[in-house]
Amino acid sequence: MRTCSLFGSVRKRSVRLTRVLTCSALAAGLYSNNVHAGSFCNGLTQPWRSIPSSPSSTRRQAGRLSQDLLVMQNFCSTNSIIEYFKSESRFMKLAKLEQDALEARDRKDAQFLADGVQQAIEEGLLAQLEETPAYEDIDVMSMTPNQCAEFIASKLPRDGAVVVVVGGSGTGKQTTVNELMKLLPSAVAWSNGDCFRSLTMLAIAHSKQSGERITDCLTSQNLDTWAGMLEVTTEGDVLIKGCGIDEKVSEIKNTLLKDPGLEELLPKVASLSQATVLGFARRASEKLCQSGQTALLEGRQETLDHIPTEHRFRLTMPEEGRRLLGERRLAQRILARYVRKPSRKDADVELLLRECLKEESDARL
DSSP: OOOOOSSSOOOOOOEEOHHHHHHHHHHTTOOOSSOOSOOOOOGGGOOOOOOOOOHHHHHHHHHTOOHHHHHTOSHHHHHHHHHHHTTOHHHHHHHHHHHHHHHHHHHHHHHHHHHHHHHHHHTTSSOOOSSOOOOEEEEGGGSOHHHHHHHHHHTSOSSOEEEEEEESTTSOHHHHHHHHHHHOTTEEEEEHHHHHHHHHHHHHHHHHHHOOOTTTSOOHHHHHHHHTTEEEOTTSOEEEEETTEEEEHHHHTTTGGGOHHHHHHHHHHHHHOHHHHHHHHHHHHHHHHHTTOEEEEEEOHHHHTTSOOSEEEEEEOOHHHHHHHHHHHHHHHHHHHHHTOTTGGGSOHHHHHHHHHHHHHHHHO
16 A cells, blocks of 8 residues: 555544644633634744734724834734724725635635545556655644644654644745744755745746747746756755746745736646646655754645655634734735835824725725
8 A cells, every 4th residue: 555654654544633733722721702822923924813802902902003013023013903994984995805715725825735636646647646645734823833833743752753734825824834843953844835936937948038929938848848947955055046036935935926917827836746746845845854954845735745744733713813814914014015105204103004904995995
């Protein structure tokens, strides 16, 4: 029987941790009717884990709005914006649009990835899994990122492992991996999503240089060539060298790799490059594991099911958490408009925030 593990057959198990994790949070005094344990957010790049507050707390948060707080551009900044606007119907309507857009993107991405995996299997580039690998589910609303990372770390061997962390948009995959990096000095982390984005960037550059239509140059041969222009460093960064590009993913992941043109093409490239990226990730992770290091891979389950390991964790979020994601993403957009305002230093903070909300509303509604 084919196995999906570097260390032996995957044990057939289905473990739900929500009750355990919630009890842990309760014991730590981190969960109540008005407070969720997950209270960490990685600034503008990770709309994750809000702390719902009571009306009196909302008024206190709104009262603390200030230029200094907002220019920090972190969780405190976006949470204050959420609490300030939470009673406004226009804000909540826009937040619902953000939530719906995130969920629609997740469904679209999942379908593209599933189609890509199936195509790779039919072409003989990937082996058909005999069964879906087992994951340990973690409800991210019941734990802080550090607690989540500590739980995962407690499950790992000391002599190197391949660890897969999956979840939908906004569940905090990257933030959890960042916390794991602090706990595991020998760990190296990267994202399959960054590899897909890097290949898309190379495809666009190739198209411009060759004059080919982008859809015509997305061949298996080109994808393999572009994958050869990617290199994982010992620090877990990905270097892109080719087609006139010489960049580190860590330095462009929130700028050039989030370009709207790249975002539009990304699902198509991802659907065609499943085997390419998985082969790249598999070779790199096995090499790290054999040298005693821990390889941390985060991404979507549709692809990472095909990475051999028995250390699999799936971050989940209840409906309340998904609603908060919409609010967080909208707060980020408002904050982005605010920090770009040339007159913000001399303006009334609340007045300028309301102006930013109106601009966002005019652009979306």
